[in-house]
Amino acid sequence: MQELRLLCRDEVQLIAQRTALVNQLRAALREYYPAALEAFDDWTRPHGWHLVLRFPTPGALAAAGKRQWLRFLKQHALNRPETREHRLACFARAAEFCSSNPAVTAAKSRLAATLATMLLALQGQLDEYRRRIGELFDRHPDHDLFGSLPGAGGKLAPRLLAELGADRTRFDTAQSLQCFAGTAPVSFSSGQIHRVKLRRACNKHLRAAVHLWADLSRSACGWAREYYRRHRDRGQSHACALRCLGQRWLKILWTMWQHRTSYDEARRSADQQRFGRAVPLATGGGAK
Numbered sequence: 001m002q003e004l005r006l007l008c009r010d011e012v013q014l015i016a017q018r019t020a021l022v023n024q025l026r027a028a029l030r031e032y033y034p035a036a037l038e039a040f041d042d043w044t045r046p047h048g049w050h051l052v053l054r055f056p057t058p059g060a061l062a063a064a065g066k067r068q069w070l071r072f073l074k075q076h077a078l079n080r081p082e083t084r085e086h087r088l089a090c091f092a093r094a095a096e097f098c099s100s101n102p103a104v105t106a107a108k109s110r111l112a113a114t115l116a117t118m119l120l121a122l123q124g125q126l127d128e129y130r131r132r133i134g135e136l137f138d139r140h141p142d143h144d145l146f147g148s149l150p151g152a153g154g155k156l157a158p159r160l161l162a163e164l165g166a167d168r169t170r171f172d173t174a175q176s177l178q179c180f181a182g183t184a185p186v187s188f189s190s191g192q193i194h195r196v197k198l199r200r201a202c203n204k205h206l207r208a209a210v211h212l213w214a215d216l217s218r219s220a221c222g223w224a225r226e227y228y229r230r231h232r233d234r235g236q237s238h239a240c241a242l243r244c245l246g247q248r249w250l251k252i253l254w255t256m257w258q259h260r261t262s263y264d265e266a267r268r269s270a271d272q273q274r275f276g277r278a279v280p281l282a283t284g285g286g287a288k
Contacts, residue, residue: 001140001162001165001166003136004133004136004137004140004158004161004162005162005163005165007129007132007133007136007162008133008158008159008162008163008205009162009205010129011126011129011130011133012159012205012208014122014125014126014129015126017122018044018119018122018123018126019044021115021118021119021122022043022044022119024111024115025043025049025052025112025115025116025119026043028108028111028112028115029052029108029112031104031108032057032058032104032105032108032109033052033057033058033094033108033109033112035058035061035090035091035093035094036048036051036052036061036090036094038090039051039086039087039090039091040087046076046119046120046123047076047078048116049116049119049120050072050076050116050120051072052112052113052115052116053113053116053117054072055072056109056112056113057105057109058094058095058105059094059095059105061091061094061095062091062092062094062095064091066088066091066092069087069088069091070084070088073087130154130155133158134154134158136158137154137157137158137161140161142161142166142257142260143161144262145256145257145260145261145262145263146158146160146161147262148262148263149213149217149249149253149263150217150220150221150224150263150265151213151214151215151216151217151218151219151220151221151224152213152216152217153216156209156212156213156216159205159206159209160206160209160210160213160253163203163205163206163209164177164206164253164257168257168258171254173254174250174251174254174255177250177253177254178247178250178251179199179202180202180203180206181202181203181206181207181210181246181250182198182199182200182202182203182204182206182207182210183199183207183210183243183244183246183247183250184199184247185197185198185199186198186199186200198243210246210249210250211239211242211243211246213246213249214228214242214243214245214246214249215242217245217249218245221265224245224249227244227245227248228241228242228245231244231245
């Protein structure tokens, strides 16, 4: 459990470093290689980095010709008709939209190639982290419990498990878990003054994981999508609505965790129809 927790936390830090490198790469390309930015939207994926290493300057890309462009797209599984023609058009215009200063092109192309090399090396290590995290998660007795959470998937489920740990006596109520995760607000009252603010003293790693989980659960779970929409209709911000959804999910997770049961959408829907949507989910709805 300790190794899993440390690996998950370190993985998040490495992903943040990858994001920083991607932002630096995009900034460098913006100065001398706009065709590359136009051709690819997602620069967290390796195909853009390989483009920079294969064709480091707009001139090199333009001189390569259509045959090499198609070969590159096929090598990186980018040959879908709906995107291929757009990318080929961007490659064909590469020399038209580039820096007119050779010094800028020479310097920034070297920087871009360096950043792309670093990103490929970092991505290789992230893949190793993911492999080891998957091994530890698969061997854990609570694998099926956390693996059944809608939207958690192979990345967030291990993080949630690692932050909750194995000691079920640690959280005697669902509210104690919510406070630990930072989804429960802090209330202050004095006379006629009553204020509610975000809880700062909490497990930041768990709070981030719950926030991402709540967001992804909207596409995997009907009631979660409806719950989020109702809060948005009340005028709440996206972050506030996700925090409320995460608060509700933690009630379900705590019950599942205490009873060692997996999530059951059929029972969750049956309980909702039986008791109405206002019933607290901590009563056990959603666990089988």
